[in-house]
Amino acid sequence: xxxxxxxxxxxxxxxxxxxxxxxxxxxxxxxxxxxxxxxxxxxxxxxxxxxxxxxxxxxxxxxxxxxxxxxxxxxxxxxxxxxxxxxxxxxxxxxxxxxxxxxxxxxxxxxxxxxxxxxxxxxxxxxxxxxxxxxxxxxxxxxxxxxxxxxxxxxxxxxxxxxxxxxxxxxxxxxxxxxxxxxxxxxxxxxxxxxxxxxxxxxxxxxxxxxx
Numbered sequence: 001x002x003x004x005x006x007x008x009x010x011x012x013x014x015x016x017x018x019x020x021x022x023x024x025x026x027x028x029x030x031x032x033x034x035x036x037x038x039x040x041x042x043x044x045x046x047x048x049x050x051x052x053x054x055x056x057x058x059x060x061x062x063x064x065x066x067x068x069x070x071x072x073x074x075x076x077x078x079x080x081x082x083x084x085x086x087x088x089x090x091x092x093x094x095x096x097x098x099x100x101x102x103x104x105x106x107x108x109x110x111x112x113x114x115x116x117x118x119x120x121x122x123x124x125x126x127x128x129x130x131x132x133x134x135x136x137x138x139x140x141x142x143x144x145x146x147x148x149x150x151x152x153x154x155x156x157x158x159x160x161x162x163x164x165x166x167x168x169x170x171x172x173x174x175x176x177x178x179x180x181x182x183x184x185x186x187x188x189x190x191x192x193x194x195x196x197x198x199x200x201x202x203x204x205x206x207x208x209x210x211x212x
Contacts, residue, residue: 002030006042063160067104067127073212076160078103080124080197083168085188091139091174093188101197104133106145106212107163114154116163117145119211122199129209134202135179137187139172145205148176179203 005028026039027046068075080102087093102121107114118141120134121127135141140148152170155162177184181201191197205211 004028005030005036007036007039065126065160067208068212072109073106074158074160075104075106075212077121077127078105078164082195085138085168086171087139087188088171088173091172092185093172094192096192098188098191099194099197101134101137101199101202103136104208105160105164105167107158107160109158114158114163116147116149116167118147118167119145119205120199120202122202127208129207131208133205133208133211134199135205137178137180137184137197137202139174139178139184140170140176141178142176143179145211 007026007028009024009026011022011024025042027042028039029037031037062069063076065076065078066074067077080100082097082099084096085098086095102124104119104121104127106117106119108117118136118138120136121131122134123131127133135143136145140150142148147167149166150170150173152166155166180187181203187198187201
C-alpha cells in the first residue's frame with residue numbers, strides 16, 4: 001500500500017528557491033483519497049529507514065584508531081611500535097623484533113571477502129586528509145599497497161585488530177620486496193632490535209585524501 005511519494009523539484013529561481021539546490025526532493029504523504037498531502041523536506045532518518053527495511057540501524061562506536069569508514073572500506077592507523085617479524089631463510093633477513101614506523105591500513109570489502117592494504121607514515125599521530133602517506137617498508141605488499149596474504153587463512157570479520165594480527169603473524173617472503181630508498185635486505189638487517197625505524201628510507205606514495 002503506497003503511503004509516501006518522493007517528488008524531485010527543480011529550482012526555477014524564486015526568492016525562496018534561490019536558497020535551495022538546483023534539484024531537491026520532497027516527501028508527500030498519500031492521503032486516503034489518493035491525493036498528495038503537503039510536501040516536507042526529505043530527511044536522513046527517512047532515507048535510513050528505507051535503506052534498512054524500515055528499521056534504523058543502531059549507532060556503532062568506532063575504534064579510536066579508525067581514520068575513515070564507509071560501507072565498503074575502513075581505514076585506520078597504528079602508532080609506531082616494535083613487532084616480531086618472521087622472514088623465510090632465503091630472504092637473507094633474520095626473524096626477530098623490529099621497530100616499525102606508524103602504519104596506515106585499509107580494509108576493503110569486496111563481495112564476500114576483504115582486501116587488506118598497508119602503507120607507512122612518518123608522523124606518529126592520527127593522520128589527516130593532507131597527511132603524506134608512504135610506501136610500506138614491509139615485504140608481501142604490492143606497490144599499490146595491496147597485501148599479498150599468500151596461503152594465510154583470512155578472517156571473515158572486519159575487526160581491525162584481528163587483521164593486524166594476521167598481517168604481522170604471516171611470514172615475509174623474498175619475492176615481493178618493498179619500495180625503499182635503500183636495499184631492503186641491508187636495511188632490515190641493520191635495524192634488528194633497534195629502537196626506531198629510519199623513516200628517511202621511506203618512499204612517498206601520495207596524500208591520504210587522494211588515495212580513497
